[in-house]
Amino acid sequence: MDHSYLQFQADGARTAVYNALHKPNGDLLVAVADMDINRMLTGQQISDAFDKLEPGIVGLDGNISTLALSTAIMLAAGKRACVVFEPTSVPKCTSVLSALLSISRSGIDSSVSGLVQVITPNALELQEMAKAALKLALVESAPPASITSEIANTHHQLSVDTVRAALTLFPLFPIQIIKLGENGVAVVSPRSLDR
Structure with a gap:
């Protein structure tokens, strides 16, 4: 190792x-x-690791600081690396949104959509992330109830709240792997139109 x-x-x-x-x-x-020790990770340490490793995929989780997350996300964007975010818990799941808000406000990149390509929340984390994204104005609105109800009725393992949250976050996170406990996982991703 x-x-x-x-x-x-x-x-x-x-x-x-x-x-x-x-x-x-x-x-x-x-x-x-x-x-808590993970919050001691500095931007310089992250930058040094990126320079040495030149990763194609970057895995991040909610245990590191907002500064560390935003640094890693911007470095990954500069190297065209795929960013995967694991929320780890409901209290920590919104840290990625704080990082994206920080990036947006910094003026470095005003559009934060797709900077984090994959998220892996459970249903509760997903719903908390959607509420926070709306509150922080990182997304414009939640989808209409008619659409969320129709999708939830088609996919019985998904609640209306989970569908609403996934669709709310879709502009920010194009691939969502949602953990559903004993019901397995649901994957939300763009569909090819030429099938």
Whole structure:
């Protein structure tokens, strides 16, 4: 295993921890998480890693700071790398939206649509992200109820709220892999018109 990017942090920094107990069906029962050390990742460290690795795919999650997220997203855009965002939890799922808002306000790139190509939320994270995207004015509006109801009726494992959230976020995130627990996953993506 390549350990060239392992780093020692300041005294008092706690090693990241995640312990979880699940029910027999796989649903989360209880978890303990401490990922605060990930927020110590700096923009310079990210930039150095991009220079050395020149990635084609960049995986990010909600555990790193808004500054680290926005730095990585902009570096990935400059290298035409695909960005995949894993929200990790409802409280952390909107961090990518804060990063996109920061990029938009910086004047570097006013259009943030498609800078993060893939997101992998569960249904609750997706709904929280859609509410925040509307509140931050990163998207203009939610789709009409008639459209969301029609899609939800066709795809029974999807609730109207999940469909509404996915369609609301579609202008920002063109590929959404939505985790549905025991119902598997739903993939939202552009469809080719020449099928």
